[in-house]
Amino acid sequence: MDPDAVGSIDRVEHGSDTTVEHDFSANCNPRVPEGTREVYEAAFDRSRSYPDGYEAFRRAGAEFVGCAPEQVLPTAGGMAAIRLAIETTVSASSSVLVPTPSFGEYAREVRLQGATPAFAAFDELLAADPAEHALAIVCTPNNPTGGLPDREELLAFVESCRSAGTRVLLDEAFLGFTDQRSLAGTPGVVVARSLTKLFGLPGLRAGFAVASGELRERLLSTVQPWELGVPAAAVGAHCLGATGFVHETRQRVRRERERLRRALSSRFEVYSSRAPFLLVDVGTDPGPASITSSLRAAGIAVRDATTFRGLDTHVRIAVRTPEENALLIDALSDV
Numbered sequence: 001m002d003p004d005a006v007g008s009i010d011r012v013e014h015g016s017d018t019t020v021e022h023d024f025s026a027n028c029n030p031r032v033p034e035g036t037r038e039v040y041e042a043a044f045d046r047s048r049s050y051p052d053g054y055e056a057f058r059r060a061g062a063e064f065v066g067c068a069p070e071q072v073l074p075t076a077g078g079m080a081a082i083r084l085a086i087e088t089t090v091s092a093s094s095s096v097l098v099p100t101p102s103f104g105e106y107a108r109e110v111r112l113q114g115a116t117p118a119f120a121a122f123d124e125l126l127a128a129d130p131a132e133h134a135l136a137i138v139c140t141p142n143n144p145t146g147g148l149p150d151r152e153e154l155l156a157f158v159e160s161c162r163s164a165g166t167r168v169l170l171d172e173a174f175l176g177f178t179d180q181r182s183l184a185g186t187p188g189v190v191v192a193r194s195l196t197k198l199f200g201l202p203g204l205r206a207g208f209a210v211a212s213g214e215l216r217e218r219l220l221s222t223v224q225p226w227e228l229g230v231p232a233a234a235v236g237a238h239c240l241g242a243t244g245f246v247h248e249t250r251q252r253v254r255r256e257r258e259r260l261r262r263a264l265s266s267r268f269e270v271y272s273s274r275a276p277f278l279l280v281d282v283g284t285d286p287g288p289a290s291i292t293s294s295l296r297a298a299g300i301a302v303r304d305a306t307t308f309r310g311l312d313t314h315v316r317i318a319v320r321t322p323e324e325n326a327l328l329i330d331a332l333s334d335v
Contacts (some may be wrong), residue, residue, distance in 0.1 A: 002092050002114030009111050013104070015316070016202070017301035024318045024328060025303040027143070027174070027277045029200035029249060031321075033242035036201075036235055043234040051226050057233040060240035061208045065172075065193060067185035073209045073219050074228040074236075078173050078194030081209035083109055085169045085190040086135065088218045090115045094134035099125045101308040103143045103171065119309070122147060126157040130166040139171045141178065144305050144316040146273025151180055162188045167215065173197050174275045176246060177253050184210040190219065197276065198249065199239040206232040257319045263329045264317075276319045279305060288315050291335055298331040 015025035054074045062069040075081040082105065090096055092114030098106050099122040107117040120128045122142045126149055130136050138157070141148040149157075154170070161168050168189045172182055176198035184191040194207030206228060211219050228236070239245075253276045260278055264270045269281040282291050288304050292315065295302055305314035319325065 001087060001112050005092075005112055005114045009108055011108075013307040015303040015318075020296060020301040021299040022320070022324050022327060023301050024320060024324075025301040025316075026202070027275070027316075027318045028197055028202055029276070030324070031245075031249070032200045033239050033245040036199075036238060039238045040231050040235050043231040046234075047230040049230075051228060051230050051233060054228060054233050056237040057208075057228065057240075060237040061193070061210075064176075064240045065182040065184035065191065065210060067182075067210050067212075071185050071210050071212050071216055073211070073216070073223055074233065075207050075209055075223065076227055076229075076232075077205040078171065078192045078196060078207040079105060080205075080227065081190075081192035081194070081207050082106070082169065082171060084209055084219055084223055085167075085192065085211075086110060087113060088222050089135045089167045089169075089190075089215075091134070095132060097125070097128060097130060097133045097136040097166075099137065099139060099142060101144060101305075101310045102137075102139050104308065106137050106139075106171075107309075126153055129164075130157075130161040131164040133164075133166050135167045135169060136161055137169045137171070139173075140180075141174045141273070141275040143174065143275065144277065144279045144303070144308055144311075144314075145271050146275040146277060146279060147271075148175075148178060148180065148274040151183070154183060155186070158183065158186055158189055177250060177276050178274050179250065180274075182210075185212050187212055188215065190215060195236055195239055198246065199242075201235065201239070204232050204235060205229075206236040252322075253319050256322060256325050259322075260317065260319060260325055260329070264332070267332075278317050278319070279311075279314055280317060281314050283313050286335060288313060291315055291332075294335045295328075295331055298327075298334075300328055300331055302328075 094115040098117040191210040303316040
């Protein structure tokens with residue numbers, strides 16, 4: 001990290017609002033796998049010793065994304081994996097290809113290294129020339145638009161990056177909501193995953209990076225010892241093995257996302273999405289401020305998406321339970 005850059009970099013706004021009854025501003029699963037609380041509590045006694053190497057967590061992560069266990073590096077959430085990937089591949093003189101609109105922490109982490117983000121529209125990112133960039137970042141599916149290139153397109157982009165000597169960071173935070181296979185273990189690629197979104201555990205701070213070859217060695221030599229707490233590792237291994245829960249979640253999200261899309265499309269422009277959220281252009285009348293204020297009065301929070309680069313009239317709405325989604329639809333009918 002570049003000490004000279006630290007004092008000049010602003011924080012990034014995020015969703016999540018605990019002051020309302022129904023929080024559609026954060027894209028987290030409203031449900032968790034059965035037995036998770038019991039696993040967490042059972043890990044207490046083992047927390048009096050240092051973590052033992054994370055073997056069960058590594059095996060579960062590897063099985064989940066389809067890579068070798070030794071390629072899994074446990075981290076304190078997906079954000080820690082993103083920082084690890086950037087700080088091991090980017091220097092103060094670097095340029096980094098960053099999608100827009102997308103997760104604001106990418107550009108912030110690049111700037112904290114003293115490097116320069118080179119923004120490219122997400123829908124055009126895979127056609128960009130990666131030459132002259134130390135790293136290219138892709139969010140799959142993208143936050144906040146929900147777009148997801150198919151796996152073959154991503155592999156073709158990775159190959160062009162490899163030919164140019166450019167590393168790739170794939171943020172797969174939302175990929176588990178889809179049936180598309182991960183690129184974990186692909187040479188030249190660092191994949192970042194977390195338990196935050198799919199398993200509804202943002203406060204647990206559990207995730208992992210996946211890399212192979214020289215990239216793995218760089219990450220392994222840099223990651224902090226005991227990066228993941230014992231309870232987080234135990235819960236992580238449990239959740240990553242909850243295949244029935246993942247299958248049910250994918251079905252529910254697809255069904256409820258389409259239900260929300262149909263309801264919202266009668267009034268607003270709704271972006272096509274493969275993620276557990278919808279980006280909605282509400283225009284200037286009523287506008288994002290009016291929408292968020294009116295819904296808050298009904299005990300509902302949605303994300304004002306104007307904080308994303310290039311979005312001026314948008315809100316982002318998470319897909320939650322069928323009951324909550326019905327409340328949101330009813331509340332919007334009065335706005």
